[in-house]
Amino acid sequence: MEPIQVGQYNTLKVSRKVDFGFYLDDGAEGILLPKRFAPKDLKIGDELRVFVYHDSDNRLIATTQEPKAVVGEIARLKVVSVTKQGAFLDWGLMKDLFVPVSKQISGMRMGGSYLVMPYIDEMTGRVAATEKIENLMSNDELTVKEMDPVDLFVYRTSELGYVMIINNKHIGILHGNEVFQKLEIGDKVKGFVKTIRPDNKIDVVLGKPGFSKVEDEGQKILQLLRENNGYLPYNDKSDPSDIYDFFGMSKKAFKMTTGNLYKQKLISFTQTGIQLIES
Incomplete structure (x- = not known):
């Protein structure tokens, strides 16, 4: 069987049942799935997707x-x-996630929220976290x-915009x-690679590349109509901020998208706006 991936989801088979839960087959003694985290109808032989990590006694445990992050x-x-x-840190499990002082940037305070990445500590094999992403x-x-x-993950701001x-x-x-x-620091968004420079520096853009993005925005405009x-x-005479507030897109994207809808004979332009052409 494949090695157990600590700090990740694993699909494991139930090998035996005990009073306090179930043991899942790991090719050795088994990994405990406590009773309170087991589905009511779980039985021996079933396969179950579980998250595996170490408990406070340094034993592997499944849940x-x-x-909130693997x-x-x-x-x-x-x-x-x-x-x-x-x-x-509270990461959504019974056992909290530890961030060593050496992995903190400027010291963490009680009640504060911080961007971190879980990793496997080489010395202990346990899941820990670092702020030095x-x-x-x-x-x-x-x-x-x-x-x-x-x-894309919004990591921090820079003079150019955002480091992603x-x-x-x-x-x-x-x-x-x-x-x-x-955009807020910590936001997760979709985008695409716009440019890769000779030194491997990458520029990214939000949304989808090319014509597919126009098609998506076009469906949004048709639905709003x-x-x-x-x-x-x-x-095209409307203020860019008004267009963004209503459609959630730039004026350039609006003009390109409505132009595409006009070519498809789905809308017409009037002196004051856009009109849906009835099919």
């Missing part, structure tokens, strides 16, 4: 609870206690190319002049 993912988590050795990212060997759709973490692997820049929605009796008082 059907879902952590190893290699980023999340904003709240500090629930602080000691001289480090801080403990950018150190774990690398653009030396890229796993993306231009126009690839990617998952790409697919939990790489660092990229989202330029401020290409942002047409409200249907919800407003086939007419909307917006056109």
Whole structure:
């Protein structure tokens, strides 16, 4: 069987039942799934998707609870206690997630929320977390190319706009002049790779690449027209901020999308707005 992935989800088979829960087959003595986390109809031989980590006695344990982040993912988590050795964060499980002092940037405070990434500590094999996320990212060997759709995480602001973490692997820049929605540190958004420069620096853009994005925005405009009796008082003379407030897109995207809908004979332009063409 495949090795157990600590700090990740594993699909394991129930090997035996005990008074306090079930043991799941790990090729050895088994991993305990406490009774309170077991589905009511669970029986020997069933396969179950569980999250595996170490309990307070350093034993592997399984749970059907879902952590707010697995190893290699980023999340904003709240500090629930602080000691001289480090801080403990609420990550959605019975056992809190430990952040050593050495993995903190400027010291964590009780009640504060911080961006962290769970990792496997090499010394103990346990799941811990680090606030020094950018150190774990690398653009030396890229796993993306231009126009690839990617998952983006808003890591911090910069003079250019936002520093984004790409697919939990790489660092990229989202330029401020290409942002047409409200972003907060810690937000997870979809985007695509716009440019990869010779030094492997990456520029990203929100949304989908190319014509597919126009198609998506077009469906949004058509739906809004249907919800407003086939007419909307917006056109290429409208203020960009008014267009963004109503449609959630830039004026450039609005003009490109409505132009595409006009070519398809789905809308017409009036002196004061756009009109849905009845089919």
